[in-house]
Amino acid sequence: MSYNAINDYLESFKFTTKTQDIIAYVTNRHHQPLALSPKFKEVFNIAEIEETLFFSTQKTDKNSSPFFYRFQKTLIEQEQQVLNNKLHHIFLQVINQTTSSKLYIVHKFPIIIDSVVQAIYTCMLPYGFPRIPDLTFITFNTNHYARPLTSEYKLTEKQHLILFFLIRNHSYAEISSWMSAFGHTISVARVNEHIINLKQIFNVDTRVELIDKALEKGYYSEVPLGLLQEGSYLIDDFLFKLKVVQDYSIPVATPEYIKPTTPERNRILYLQEAKLITQDISNHIDKISQFYFHLDTPVYFFDDKKTLIAQTEYCMSLGLDFHESKFLQEIISVPTETNNSKYLQVIQVNKAVKIFIVYKDTIINEFKEIIGYSIRISPYIMPSIPLIMEKVFNVVKLPYSSVPEEIIFTKKQLFVIYFYIRNFWNQRISQILSEIGFKMTSGRVNEHLANIKSKLKINAKNQLLDRAIAMNHHFIPRELIKTGLFNINDTEIDKWIC
Structure with missing residues (x-):
C-alpha cells in the first residue's frame, strides 16, 4: 500500500x-x-x-x-x-x-x-528583504514601489554593498557604520566617492534619483555577495503575521509569532455533485489531490464557467467563508492576462484586516483549452529580519527598548514613525504622505519627530530608531493600507513572505 x-x-x-x-x-x-x-x-x-x-x-x-x-x-x-x-x-x-x-x-x-x-x-x-511601505504604495496606486530586477549594471562588490544600504535610505555615515558591522570597514569619505561613481553608472545627478532608479531597475531585493554567509538556516522561531493596527492609541503591538505546523489531513472537498463537474476538470483535480493532501496550502478550484467546484480543507484556516466574504469572486472575475497571475488581497473581516498573496493559475487541457482555474492563497506571514540578523547571523542586536504604556501617540505621529523606521528622510516622508492624501509639510514632519522624542524623553536619532523598531516593525497603520485586490505581477511583494 x-x-x-x-x-x-x-x-x-x-x-x-x-x-x-x-x-x-x-x-x-x-x-x-x-x-x-x-x-x-x-x-x-x-x-x-x-x-x-x-x-x-x-x-x-x-x-x-x-x-x-x-x-x-x-x-x-x-x-x-x-x-x-x-x-x-x-x-x-x-x-x-x-x-x-x-x-x-x-x-x-x-x-x-x-x-x-x-x-x-x-x-x-x-x-528578498521586505519593503513594507510598498504595500502602502501599491494600494494607494503610487509608483514608489520596488520592481523585479530588469537590468544589471557592472558593479564592484563594494558598490553593490553600498547601493544595498543606500536604497534603504541610510545616510553616508550610517552606510559606513553598517558596512563595518558586516565586516567591510569603510570611511564616510570613501562611501561618498563610491556613491559619486554609482551616480555616473546609473546616469543620474542626485542621491534621490539614484535611489529611485535602483528601485525601478530591481535592486532592492538583490543581496550583494559578502553580506550574508552562505548556508541553510532554521528560522521556525522567527515567523510572524504582519498586522494592520486600527487602534492608534496603542503604542506597542506585540508581534504574533507563529510556528509551522504539519496538518493531519488536507483532502480535497467537492462542493457540488460530481455530475456537475466536467470530466476534464475532475480528472485534473484528482491528479493533483495527492500533492495538496500533504501540504497546508489553501487552494480553490473553479470550472471554466468560474463556478467554485472544490477546495482544500486547509481553506478553512483562513477564517473566511466564501459565500459571505465574496473576495474569491472578485479574484476569479478579473480577466486573466497570463496563465499565472499574482495579486495582493487586503480585506476587512469584521474588525480585522487580513492580507494575502493570491496566485491565480489557468488550468489547460491537452488541447490547450481553458477548462478551469485554481487559486492558491498565502497569508502574509513573514520572517523577522531583525531577529534573524541577531540570532542567526550575529550581525546586530535587536533593540528591546519598549514604550511606556501611558504614552499615547497621535495618528499622524504613528504615520511618521511608520516611514521613519524604514529610514525615509523627513522631506521624503512629507512627499509620500501628501501624495497619498495626508498632507504634511517637511517642517511638520520635523515637529512630529521632535514631539515623539519629547514624549520618549530621548534626544538622539539612533535612540528614536531603536524605540521605533521596538514599537512597529511588525504592523501597518490601518489608514496606510487600502482594502481591495491589487495586481502585483510587476512587483517584488510576493517575495517577502513565507
Whole structure:
C-alpha cells in the first residue's frame, strides 16, 4: 500500500509542477532524490535526475549543483530533523552566485503515509528583504514601489554593498557604520566617492534619483555577495503575521509569532455533485489531490464557467467563508492576462484586516483549452529580519527598548514613525504622505519627530530608531493600507513572505 501511495504522490507532484512554477524536489528517507520539478531543474541548471544525487555520499557532479554539494551535510541534518519529528520546518537558504546571493525560504514537509514518513517534499520560494511601505504604495496606486530586477549594471562588490544600504535610505555615515558591522570597514569619505561613481553608472545627478532608479531597475531585493554567509538556516522561531493596527492609541503591538505546523489531513472537498463537474476538470483535480493532501496550502478550484467546484480543507484556516466574504469572486472575475497571475488581497473581516498573496493559475487541457482555474492563497506571514540578523547571523542586536504604556501617540505621529523606521528622510516622508492624501509639510514632519522624542524623553536619532523598531516593525497603520485586490505581477511583494 505504501509503495503504491508514494508512487501516486510522485505522479501527482510531477503533474502539478508541470503547470505551476514551483521550485521543488522530493527525496526519500535515505536523502536520495525521487523527483525534481521542471522549475527546480531550470533554476539550478540540472539536466537529469541521475546527476543530482546532491545528498548522496557518492561522488557528485560539483558543476551541476555546487550549493547542494557543498552543504549536503547541513541539508541531510535538516531533512533528518523532519524525519525524526514528523514536522514541517522552514529554513532560510543563502546561495552565492556570480555577483549576488540568492535567498530562498525553504519549506520541508514530511510526506506521511500509513503513519510513516515515506518522503520529504522541499519547496524553495525566492525571497528578498521586505519593503513594507510598498504595500502602502501599491494600494494607494503610487509608483514608489520596488520592481523585479530588469537590468544589471557592472558593479564592484563594494558598490553593490553600498547601493544595498543606500536604497534603504541610510545616510553616508550610517552606510559606513553598517558596512563595518558586516565586516567591510569603510570611511564616510570613501562611501561618498563610491556613491559619486554609482551616480555616473546609473546616469543620474542626485542621491534621490539614484535611489529611485535602483528601485525601478530591481535592486532592492538583490543581496550583494559578502553580506550574508552562505548556508541553510532554521528560522521556525522567527515567523510572524504582519498586522494592520486600527487602534492608534496603542503604542506597542506585540508581534504574533507563529510556528509551522504539519496538518493531519488536507483532502480535497467537492462542493457540488460530481455530475456537475466536467470530466476534464475532475480528472485534473484528482491528479493533483495527492500533492495538496500533504501540504497546508489553501487552494480553490473553479470550472471554466468560474463556478467554485472544490477546495482544500486547509481553506478553512483562513477564517473566511466564501459565500459571505465574496473576495474569491472578485479574484476569479478579473480577466486573466497570463496563465499565472499574482495579486495582493487586503480585506476587512469584521474588525480585522487580513492580507494575502493570491496566485491565480489557468488550468489547460491537452488541447490547450481553458477548462478551469485554481487559486492558491498565502497569508502574509513573514520572517523577522531583525531577529534573524541577531540570532542567526550575529550581525546586530535587536533593540528591546519598549514604550511606556501611558504614552499615547497621535495618528499622524504613528504615520511618521511608520516611514521613519524604514529610514525615509523627513522631506521624503512629507512627499509620500501628501501624495497619498495626508498632507504634511517637511517642517511638520520635523515637529512630529521632535514631539515623539519629547514624549520618549530621548534626544538622539539612533535612540528614536531603536524605540521605533521596538514599537512597529511588525504592523501597518490601518489608514496606510487600502482594502481591495491589487495586481502585483510587476512587483517584488510576493517575495517577502513565507
